[in-house]
Amino acid sequence: MSSRDTAADRSQPRMQIVVYEMSDTPQTELGSRLDATLSRTTVRIASDPVDLVASLTEPTPDCLVCHYGTEPPPSTDSLGAVLAERLALPRVAYVESPDLLTVARDRGCAAVHVRREHDDATVFGERIRAAIDAADTPPEPPGLAAAIVDPDGRVRRTAGDVPAPTPGDDPSPLWALPSTPAEESIAGAIDRLDADPDEPVVENVDGGRLVATPAGGAATGAPPDRVAVVWTSPSPTDATADGEPTPAIVDDVERYEGILETVSDGVYALDPAGRFTYVNRGLADLTGYSRSELLGSHVSVFKSDRTVARAERALREEIRRVREDSTAEAELSLDLDIETADGRTVPCTDHIALLPFDDQFRGSVGTLRDISDQQERERTLSGLLTVTRALMVAETTGEVAELVVEAVSNVLGYDRSIVHLFDEDAGELRPEAATEVVDSEVETIQTAVAGEGPIGSVFESGAAEVYDPAEAAGSAYRDAEALLCVPLGEYGVLTVGAEGGGFSESDRQLVQLLTANAEEALNRTQRRQTLRRYEMILESVQEMMCVVDSAGRIKLLTDPLARRLDADRSTIAERGLAAFLADTGADLDDGPLADLFDRTASDVSFTDSLLVGDEAVPVSVEASTLPHIEGRPEAVVTIHDISDLVSAKEAAAAERERFTYLFENLTDPVDEIRLEDDGATVEGVNSAFRSLFGDGGDDAAAEAAPIALDDDRVVESGIPQSADGLRSEGEWELKLTTTEGTKYFLYRSVSYDLGDAPGGFEIYTDITALKQREIQLQVLHRLLRHNLRNDLNVIEGFAELLMSELDDERHRQFADRIRSNATQLAELSETANTIESVVGHRELDRRPVELDELVDGTIAACATTYEAADVSTDELASVTVAAGPPLETAITELVDNAVEHNHRETPAVSVAVAADADTATITISDNGPGIPPAEWAVVTGDTEISQLEHGSGLGLWLVRWVTEAYGGELTYHEREPGSTVTIRLPIVGSDDS
Numbered sequence: 001m002s003s004r005d006t007a008a009d010r011s012q013p014r015m016q017i018v019v020y021e022m023s024d025t026p027q028t029e030l031g032s033r034l035d036a037t038l039s040r041t042t043v044r045i046a047s048d049p050v051d052l053v054a055s056l057t058e059p060t061p062d063c064l065v066c067h068y069g070t071e072p073p074p075s076t077d078s079l080g081a082v083l084a085e086r087l088a089l090p091r092v093a094y095v096e097s098p099d100l101l102t103v104a105r106d107r108g109c110a111a112v113h114v115r116r117e118h119d120d121a122t123v124f125g126e127r128i129r130a131a132i133d134a135a136d137t138p139p140e141p142p143g144l145a146a147a148i149v150d151p152d153g154r155v156r157r158t159a160g161d162v163p164a165p166t167p168g169d170d171p172s173p174l175w176a177l178p179s180t181p182a183e184e185s186i187a188g189a190i191d192r193l194d195a196d197p198d199e200p201v202v203e204n205v206d207g208g209r210l211v212a213t214p215a216g217g218a219a220t221g222a223p224p225d226r227v228a229v230v231w232t233s234p235s236p237t238d239a240t241a242d243g244e245p246t247p248a249i250v251d252d253v254e255r256y257e258g259i260l261e262t263v264s265d266g267v268y269a270l271d272p273a274g275r276f277t278y279v280n281r282g283l284a285d286l287t288g289y290s291r292s293e294l295l296g297s298h299v300s301v302f303k304s305d306r307t308v309a310r311a312e313r314a315l316r317e318e319i320r321r322v323r324e325d326s327t328a329e330a331e332l333s334l335d336l337d338i339e340t341a342d343g344r345t346v347p348c349t350d351h352i353a354l355l356p357f358d359d360q361f362r363g364s365v366g367t368l369r370d371i372s373d374q375q376e377r378e379r380t381l382s383g384l385l386t387v388t389r390a391l392m393v394a395e396t397t398g399e400v401a402e403l404v405v406e407a408v409s410n411v412l413g414y415d416r417s418i419v420h421l422f423d424e425d426a427g428e429l430r431p432e433a434a435t436e437v438v439d440s441e442v443e444t445i446q447t448a449v450a451g452e453g454p455i456g457s458v459f460e461s462g463a464a465e466v467y468d469p470a471e472a473a474g475s476a477y478r479d480a481e482a483l484l485c486v487p488l489g490e491y492g493v494l495t496v497g498a499e500g501g502g503f504s505e506s507d508r509q510l511v512q513l514l515t516a517n518a519e520e521a522l523n524r525t526q527r528r529q530t531l532r533r534y535e536m537i538l539e540s541v542q543e544m545m546c547v548v549d550s551a552g553r554i555k556l557l558t559d560p561l562a563r564r565l566d567a568d569r570s571t572i573a574e575r576g577l578a579a580f581l582a583d584t585g586a587d588l589d590d591g592p593l594a595d596l597f598d599r600t601a602s603d604v605s606f607t608d609s610l611l612v613g614d615e616a617v618p619v620s621v622e623a624s625t626l627p628h629i630e631g632r633p634e635a636v637v638t639i640h641d642i643s644d645l646v647s648a649k650e651a652a653a654a655e656r657e658r659f660t661y662l663f664e665n666l667t668d669p670v671d672e673i674r675l676e677d678d679g680a681t682v683e684g685v686n687s688a689f690r691s692l693f694g695d696g697g698d699d700a701a702a703e704a705a706p707i708a709l710d711d712d713r714v715v716e717s718g719i720p721q722s723a724d725g726l727r728s729e730g731e732w733e734l735k736l737t738t739t740e741g742t743k744y745f746l747y748r749s750v751s752y753d754l755g756d757a758p759g760g761f762e763i764y765t766d767i768t769a770l771k772q773r774e775i776q777l778q779v780l781h782r783l784l785r786h787n788l789r790n791d792l793n794v795i796e797g798f799a800e801l802l803m804s805e806l807d808d809e810r811h812r813q814f815a816d817r818i819r820s821n822a823t824q825l826a827e828l829s830e831t832a833n834t835i836e837s838v839v840g841h842r843e844l845d846r847r848p849v850e851l852d853e854l855v856d857g858t859i860a861a862c863a864t865t866y867e868a869a870d871v872s873t874d875e876l877a878s879v880t881v882a883a884g885p886p887l888e889t890a891i892t893e894l895v896d897n898a899v900e901h902n903h904r905e906t907p908a909v910s911v912a913v914a915a916d917a918d919t920a921t922i923t924i925s926d927n928g929p930g931i932p933p934a935e936w937a938v939v940t941g942d943t944e945i946s947q948l949e950h951g952s953g954l955g956l957w958l959v960r961w962v963t964e965a966y967g968g969e970l971t972y973h974e975r976e977p978g979s980t981v982t983i984r985l986p987i988v989g990s991d992d993s
Contacts, residue, residue: 741967845884
């Protein structure tokens with residue numbers, strides 16, 4: 001009996017519980033644990049049928065607890081079946097294994113509890129109280145009787161509605177006592193049990209039930225020395241009107257809890273006062289508090305007062321919003337820190353949903369997720385970014401190697417790491433840098449041979465691998481459990497040792513990100529070192545010499561050449577050699593240098609004219625190829641003065657001719673601007689410019705306004721201008737309309753001053769494909785990372801199971817809500833896949849398409865899909881556009897969006913096609929609520945994409961990308977009732993291909 005009564009509960013009636021140990025070897029620890037946990041409770045323990053009947057009748061208990069310690073033997077299983085028919089009091093099963101859940105439920109138990117490691121008795125006790133509270137009627141005294149008898153039927157012990165045996169040496173047989181079954185029934189049952197001890201006897205007797213089993217409940221295969229006989233008297237409540245047993249009341253709360261117990265996040269429920277009414281194991285593990293400590297406690301047990309106040313403000317605002325709009329989603333998310341039981345601070349995201357309510361707030365449920373790993377990864381990536389900046393300014397390969405091992409130790413957290421760099425002359429990979437732990441423990445780090453051992457094999461294959469450290473030579477990794485080898489391109493190998501747990505896929509990705517940046521840094525340092533060698537050589541040469549690349553740009557030159565040109569070396573570097581050679585020698589298409597760069601010759605010589613000021617000096621030129629660096633060919637050019645100066649006018653004309661040829665044949669659009677007092681005018685444009693922006697005639701260039709001076713076309717506002725009116729030198733992003741549709745360009749300007757009026761060149765590089773891919777990846781990445789974190793198939797499956805098995809309507813609504821949300825997320829994933837397949841290609845299918853036929857076929861398919869909606873077409877003008885299947889997909893997405901987000905009884909969508917001289921218009925109108933302004937602003941680019949405003953309507957992104965890819969424009973406006981989305985596309989003329 002419990003002795004833990006308090007003053008607060010002494011006024012409550014004492015609860016009576018019977019614990020029946022249904023096992024071959026009864027244990028009493030469950031009863032003891034319940035007795036120590038439940039206040040105002042009397043716990044009686046029964047280990048055989050007679051004890052059980054006595055406990056159930058003296059006095060009548062509030063609840064029977066059946067303890068299934070192992071798989072129940074047939075005897076106790078049969079007795080349980082009879083009790084399930086006869087007893088009116090709640091029965092709760094306690095099972096040691098989930099395998100016994102079905103057995104316990106089949107016996108009509110109102111609740112089933114699987115044994116746990118922590119807070120077991122507390123949680124089980126709450127389940128017992130819930131089962132008692134849920135009982136429809138108070139229990140009636142059961143009509144039960146039991147006796148232990150010898151094989152010949154003589155009574156040894158009785159319980160229940162049967163007299164106790166008369167003391168004496170020769171007890172009476174059981175059938176001789178009052179209120180017992182007839183002799184033939186009892187004797188027959190004992191005989192059958194004696195013949196087959198493993199098969200208990202169950203039969204109907206005089207309107208009641210009789211069970212005969214071995215007295216201890218064991219099934220040993222030997223005839224029993226004692227027999228337990230249990231019988232029941234008839235009861236009008238034993239059967240329903242049709243004679244069938246009353247169905248067992250099964251509480252499905254355990255099924256919900258079983259699902260929630262598999263969730264690693266903390267799941268909880270709060271009453272209106274903010275006290276915990278339910279917590280799962282995940283929340284207890286996260287906070288460090290036991291379930292018994294959390295249940296009934298206020299949320300402030302692990303949240304600060306400031307955090308609680310912030311959450312309460314958010315909840316009040318959410319309650320107000322839901323009351324104003326009953327269709328609104330009653331949920332919110334907060335980022336916060338919790339204080340665990342051991343004093344740690346853990347960053348978390350708290351996702352809170354309000355319980356359904358009318359006038360009175362009923363509480364909330366929530367999910368608490370630990371985001372420590374996420375923040376740690378962000379810190380790691382930030383550290384790698386800092387290291388990358390340092391790598392890009394490193395001067396030597398040794399400095400790069402030192403930065404890499406420092407990053408492995410300080411940023412990634414691995415104490416053992418070595419960088420081996422390849423010595424081409426020796427054919428060996430020599431250790432260049434190591435972490436402090438390796439340096440302190442290993443006196444000499446061994447070299448590796450290319451193609452041999454883990455390090456050499458990875459260097460030769462170029463692919464990262466994980467090895468057993470024992471396979472690597474030396475003792476640098478003696479305490480490590482796994483060795484990761486990652487190639488540094490053609491420069492060497494980084495090895496990292498992990499002392500526990502090996503390397504996860506995320507760990508490998510971070511290491512490989514570091515090595516990728518290190519490889520680029522090694523490329524840069526090698527080039528710098530090579531350039532320094534060239535510079536040292538050229539500094540010692542007293543001739544006119546220079547180094548040019550495959551584009552004809554001067555990379556290095558000697559002082560004699562700079563003095564001869566009467567210019568500073570810094571102003572000549574990076575200029576084209578053609579600017580100083582008046583004839584054709586530096587022509588990279590047809591000139592002698594072309595033979596060097598297409599590798600048809602290693603040395604060339606020719607005569608030309610060197611431009612010096614206003615004069616051209618005849619020179620002889622000798623050029624030889626240099627070893628390739630980073631795959632870019634270069635040549636060293638030696639220039640000798642061979643005659644007097646020639647006419648500067650001729651030299652200037654030759655230079656102008658070459659410049660004009662270069663200007664006209666540039667692949668990027670270029671215009672030349674002259675700034676006069678009355679504004680800027682376009683002096684000339686190249687062929688690429690005319691191809692993209694049109695050509696209105698011979699005078700078009702002089703009359704046109706410079707595109708880049710129009711601020712409305714600049715993607716990022718606030719771009720400064722120079723004093724003369726040109727954009728400041730730099731790179732800016734523009735969004736322009738071209739003959740091929742809307743495109744994005746990278747804008748650069750180069751200014752000059754000829755004395756009469758300042759001017760300059762404006763260069764436009766097409767970055768449309770990169771820009772579109774950037775937006776697509778940004779949207780898809782943020783959306784998928786934010787929403788698709790759970791296994792949707794598992795959630796939908798459990799939700800469907802719950803909907804089919806739950807009896808409670810409210811619980812079925814919750815299950816339907818789970819299934820609906822999971823289905824929506826799955827559909828969102830499918831839309832993302834469609835976007836990837838439609839707009840993930842570099843070019844969309846373009847062919848002449850009769851727009852009225854395309855729209856008519858598409859809408860007919862949509863009408864079939866949405867039979868409950870009114871999907872129709874209005875007037876369809878006959879017009880031809882350049883398009884393909886992606887346009888059908890875009891139209892279908894708009895119709896789907898209009899129908900699925902329309903809450904009217906009969907959603908209506910109509911589609912029309914109109915045309916003018918140049919443009920075809922597809923108009924999709926509906927009678928729905930329209931597209932939220934914030935959603936549309938994100939999709940159109942008026943609002944920056946963020947974590948909370950990422951444009952959850954992927955279908956709208958798809959429509960936008962397809963429309964822009966076909967050179968069109970997407971617009972939207974609301975009307976009464978409903979809204980309209982319009983796609984405008986250019987018409988294909990008779991001369992268009």
